[in-house]
Amino acid sequence: GEDVEQSLFLSVREGDSSVINCTYTDSSSTYLYWYKQEPGAGLQLLTYIFSNMDMKQDQRLTVLLNKKDKHLSLRIADTQTGDSAIYFCAESSNTGKLIFGQGTTLQVKP
């Protein structure tokens, strides 16, 4: 069935790059998404990539998609303490429904 997997925790130092990884199973996914959840808040759409793209860059964020390996990554350059949050990867199923990963908690140390 459809499944999205992420590592649960990542710790980096302020100013370093962060790379959050995700694997998914549905090869027919049209879009893949990254959401950010800050403490006590809902999920905020950060960026998304269409399945026929390999890379998308948006300021400090770079999304890489390896469709052959069904692997998605989010790179945050020059990570700041305000980037500390839970990051969710999601794929769109063939019905349009989003399937979420379990979330990666990013801890940024000063």
Next chain:
Amino acid sequence: ETGVTQTPRHLVMGMTNKKSLKCEQHLGHNAMYWYKQSAKKPLELMFVYSLEERVENNSVPSRFSPECPNSSHLFLHLHTLQPEDSALYLCASSQDRGVGGYTFGSGTRLTVV
């Protein structure tokens, strides 16, 4: 302002109480969702409404009862809940069942005592 507003932000209720969670979206979307987020567990999709019709109900206990009176409003009616129902309840909306992603509200933090 995210465009999806949930009220109340926090709710404490006893196991015998009846309460309702409200969600309102101002984005013109035609699909709305309820998710449950418990500590150290993945997001659980509870209900999906598309064009005001319930299209998905993921084995949710009957003590949770959704209502979608129009495309802008979604309610979750709660009665005789259990302490394990304590969680963050998130509402989301989308256009055409998810194309372009979902927009989430800030959630209602529910504590059942």
